[in-house]
Amino acid sequence: xxxxxxxxxxxxxxxxxxxxxxxxxxxxxxxxxxxxxxxxxxxxxxxxxxxxxxxxxxxxxxx
Numbered sequence: 305x306x307x308x309x310x311x312x313x314x315x316x317x318x319x320x321x322x323x324x325x326x327x328x329x330x331x332x333x334x335x336x337x338x339x340x341x342x343x344x345x346x347x348x349x350x351x352x353x354x355x356x357x358x359x360x361x362x363x364x365x366x367x
Contacts, residue, residue: 307347310340 305313317333320326 307340307342307344310343311337312340314338314340 314333314335314337317336318330319333321328321330321333
């Protein structure tokens with residue numbers, strides 16, 4: 305599951321937990337949302353690292 309999907313799932317659980325007074329569901333939603341945030345940030349870092357590696361390879365081995 306992607307970071308955005310986890311964030312949306314978490315937000316839905318938080319809202320339902322609030323509406324029903326289910327603190328466990330709300331907490332689970334918060335955890336899901338935060339996990340989604342983390343996945344998204346890790347994905348962005350991975351992309352930047354890949355870009356740096358590609359640029360370094362281009363410098364070391366010009367085409």
